[in-house]
Amino acid sequence: LIPPLVALVMDWGFPFGAAREAARLRGDREGLARLMGAVFSGRLFLALACVAASLALLPLVPHAREHPAAYGLAVLMGIGRGISPVWFFQGVGQGMRRMAAWDVGSSLGALALTFLCIRRPEAWPLYLLFAALCKGLVYAGLSLGLMRAWGARLSLAAGWRALGRTRTLFAGSVAPVLSTSGGQLVLGYFLTAADMGLLVAVNKIVRALVSLLKPAVQTLFPELCALRGRRSPRTARLLLLFTGASTGCMLLAAALAWLTAPWLIRLALGAGYDEAVPVLRLMLLLAPLLGCDMVLGAQVLVPLGLERAQTLVQWGAALLGLPLAALLGARFGLAGGALLPVAVEALTFLGLTACILRFCPGALIPGARLPARRDISPETPLQR
Structure with a gap:
């Protein structure tokens, strides 16, 4: 339950709002770079909010106190899912094959690690670790690569405005x-x-x-x-x-x-x-x-x-x-x-x-x- 909820918060309104704006800005390299910086900055706010909320709710979530490491990995897994840059590829109308290949490859990597490394029932938190690492690292790498390629820069003010406009x-x-x-x-x-x-x-x-x-x-x-x-x-x-x-x-x-x-x-x-x-x-x-x-x-x-x-x-x-x-x-x-x-x-x-x-x-x-x-x-x- 934790990963989907965290991913829902991390998505915010960007899958539609940011993709819509990227489609409108096709051909405007400077505008797309500003948009990318605003969205990534907004998601930085959301990630910090998810971490703070998860720490505050730790005593209230069932079984979280008994398994704090697994609880933290579940939150990390949701954050990893929520930083996907697929909205940008959809908006500009190119790069979706590369995005899909990395997405499927990361899922297969997590599945392969699960089969290879989890041999006992008590090792189930490793699944959360593998899913969080495979998805999170791939999405983070793609996002950083896009920022370098397009010359985007983080802006906390723009990120805050982006959150407000997609609320x-x-x-x-x-x-x-x-x-x-x-x-x-x-x-x-x-x-x-x-x-x-x-x-x-x-x-x-x-x-x-x-x-x-x-x-x-x-x-x-x-x-x-x-x-x-x-x-x-x-x-x-x-x-x-x-x-x-x-x-x-x-x-x-x-x-x-x-x-x-x-x-x-x-x-x-x-x-x-x-x-x-x-x-x-x-x-x-x-x-x-x-x-x-x-x-x-x-x-x-x-x-x-x-x-x-x-x-x-x-x-x-x-x-x-x-x-x-x-x-x-x-x-x-x-x-x-x-x-x-x-x-x-x-x-x-x-x-x-x-x-x-x-x-x-x-x-x-x-x-x-x-x-x-x-x-x-x-x-x-x-x-x-």
């Missing part, structure tokens, strides 16, 4: 965590531990299915930002095509998973979990909704600087999901728990659609006139 995107990334964790906490009052275990496992299966769409979203995002900056008429056509393709793929994937649900459950959970099959089939309604919400938010609203509207929708759906969890859990039991994330994503879809109709109704209409990005959100540009 809304960070708040948006926290909302799904609240929705998932808070909903499960409320459902725990109405469902048995066995039912909660099934829900958590099936939810992971469905979200793993939807995660197949993320590489395409991350690849297209900076290109859309660059096209938005040039007010290109190709933007709406590309976005409309991608929206239809991604929704169709998610519907097809959900249909295939519905048909093969018994086999998927046996593969993922093992024999004896037949009661999870109807739960999976209900929760598969989540797949096309998540796919649509991912496109409407990341590909329509954020490139236009409307992350504030997206974040308000996400938080509104997450907060409404808490009383909805109590209602569905008390009334429908396990089936209600399966429908909860579907209902939350449906609310998110309705909210995002309303925002698009309100602020940028021509986003999916080729040739329609759209407002300039800086006219909508006062939080951009990321650097001055």
